[in-house]
Amino acid sequence: TAAVNDLRWQPWSAERVAALNAEGRIVFVDFTAAWCVTCQLNKRTVLSDAALLSELDAQKVMFMRADWTRRDAAISAELSRLGRNGVPVYAVYRGASQSPTLLPEILTVQMVRDALLLP
Numbered sequence: 001t002a003a004v005n006d007l008r009w010q011p012w013s014a015e016r017v018a019a020l021n022a023e024g025r026i027v028f029v030d031f032t033a034a035w036c037v038t039c040q041l042n043k044r045t046v047l048s049d050a051a052l053l054s055e056l057d058a059q060k061v062m063f064m065r066a067d068w069t070r071r072d073a074a075i076s077a078e079l080s081r082l083g084r085n086g087v088p089v090y091a092v093y094r095g096a097s098q099s100p101t102l103l104p105e106i107l108t109v110q111m112v113r114d115a116l117l118l119p
Contacts, residue, residue, distance in 0.1 A: 012066035020062050021095045027062045028116060031089035034069040038105055039088040046107040061116055092116060
């Protein structure tokens, strides 16, 4: 299951988010780092919940991971644009005309479901 979940997550880029949003896709971005304990906890629990991921797949949500382990400059710039200066940050991008929705640092399945699933 972990290998399948890892394949679901694509590398983040601002350009790719914009392109997916232009196609009408919702994008969930996990801004994370290997040294971030909270990130790893959320990844092993909520972000690997099979039922949740299946629901989000059905809605065609795109999953992207922005790995800030080495303090990538593009990721730092996006974190700053979001008003954050560290990880974890969980952002839902629905389109260029909407500001990203930010989720709390400690996630629950229900929080992610509420933020991403269409009514």
